[in-house]
Amino acid sequence: MTVKEGTVFINGEWVEAGKGSYDVINPATEQVVGQAPECSRQDAEAAAAAARDAFASWSRTSPQERAALLNRAADLLMARNDDLVPLVQAETGATMRVASTMQVPIVAQRFRRYAQIEPNQIPLPPQQGQATALAPGGIVGAVAVRQPVGVVACITPYNFPLVNAAGKLGPALAMGNTCVIKPAPQNPLAVLELVQVLEEAGFPPGVVNVVTGSLPETGEALVASPDIDMVSFTGSTSVGVRISEVGARTMKRMLLELGGKGAALVFDDASVDVAVGGIASTWAFHSGQICTAPTRVIAQRGIYDQLVEKLAAAAKYLKVGDPLAADTLVGPVISAPARDRIEGYVQKGKAEGAEVLAGGERPDMPSGFYVAPTLLAGCTRDMTPVQEEIFGPVVVALPFDDDDEGIALANSTPFGLYDYVFTGDNSKGMDAARRLRSGNVGINTAQRNHEAPFGGFKMSGVGRDGGSFGLHAYSELQSIVWTS
Secondary structure, three states, X not given: OOOOOOEEEEOOEEEEOOOOEEEEEOOOOOOEEEEEXXXXXXXXXXXXXXXXXXXXXXXOOOHHHHHHHHHHHHHHHHHOHHHHHHHHHHHHOOOHHHHHHHOHHHHHHHHHHHOOOOOOEEEEEEEEEOOOOOOOOEEEEEEEXXXXXXXXXXXXXXXXXXXXXXXXXXXXXXXXXXXXXXXXXXXXXHHHHHHHHHHHHOOOOOOEEEOOOOOHHHHHHXXXXXXXXXXXXXXXXXXXXXXHHHHHHHOOEEEEEOOOOOEEEEOOOOOHHHHHHHHOHHHHOHHHOOOOOOOEEEEEHHHHHXXXXXXXXXXXXXXXXXXXXXXXXXXXXXXXXXXXXXHHHHHHHHHOOOEEEEOOOOOOOOOOOOOOOEEEEOOOOOOHHHHOOOOOOEEEEEEEOOHHHHHHHHOOOOEEOEEEEEOOOHHHHHHHHHHOOOOEEEEOOOOOOOOOOEOXXXXXXXXXXXXXXXXXXXXXEEEEEEEO
């Protein structure tokens, strides 16, 4: 069964959006994929109210009941894999390899991960309390209990709409929270299908709601609503700042995973091939639309020339083209405005003195929003494309001499989400990692450990999720104290 166009899910019912619908565009073909609901402020407020009404009952369900529903949702989702993969591919422009391996199956994995029941209370050692004006003395026991935060607004990005939604819904629902999802305006259709799967799995009315829209008012209404207790947002730093400002009026809890400008710190003793393989993922993995991408190459002087030469060769080797073709490695970016913004950064870098060693020109394609894998070399720390997040297939490179200079360059942007260290000396790699002002550091790898806490330093965000830390993020600690 497919969601009826123009409808959103509020309080267990599919209802018409308040402001009609708008086109969702395929980034590769520029053709219309489908019609997305254009919600009003009133729709957002109704969804938040429905989640608030459902919270009291849902929060009292057992962890076992919630886990069973998440497992059932994972099973139903995989049964629809062959239908959902083409939809999410068309909406995002991802290559088929990314769409088929990194979208729907990962959603099911995340639901199953959070169906694992974990203890939610921490026993604390008793204390001997002296008599006071407030209470008589005695042995005072205590326990710290993880309680659900309440109603969570889950605001998701366009690069991985399903996976990011599942990364929020899984731990939030497992902890007993109710949710309102607001997907990115560019590609909400697969998220609507995901919500239908959750409905079919048996989540009660009001526990999961979804509103969509291309206008800022929908998301802002959610963030401002007194019925929302927490905002979980993945996206740009500028929007994250605005969410913090609006949410602070009602003391909302925040989980903000924001922009990144990943440094790849490459020491002279590193394997050039290993470093090139990790850095080239910026181009080949979803056209650089990844906040964790190693977009800044900071290479020690002795290895710099060899490294940028091999990176330039790798960039020129990667096939740019139709994301449905099996041999395509670089598909389109999400939209024409995104393409124009990325190209503007490349032109700005050239004007500031960077040398274009690969890319820099728009690929000759019959349609679609394509950007060639681009390498800007000879950069300096103050150049615009070195300091600002580009969110596209563009890598900048700059040299350093000694370790202290390399660390200082890596730490010289406002961001601190995910950095990388490449070295043949594991001790040096660990020491460098500890000096980086970054929430996550990969040593000689671009792989992730999804049980590790994930989040950023500085302007890259607030809070951590991932593994058990995700359960912590969507809960509040409550202390219960008694005497004996």
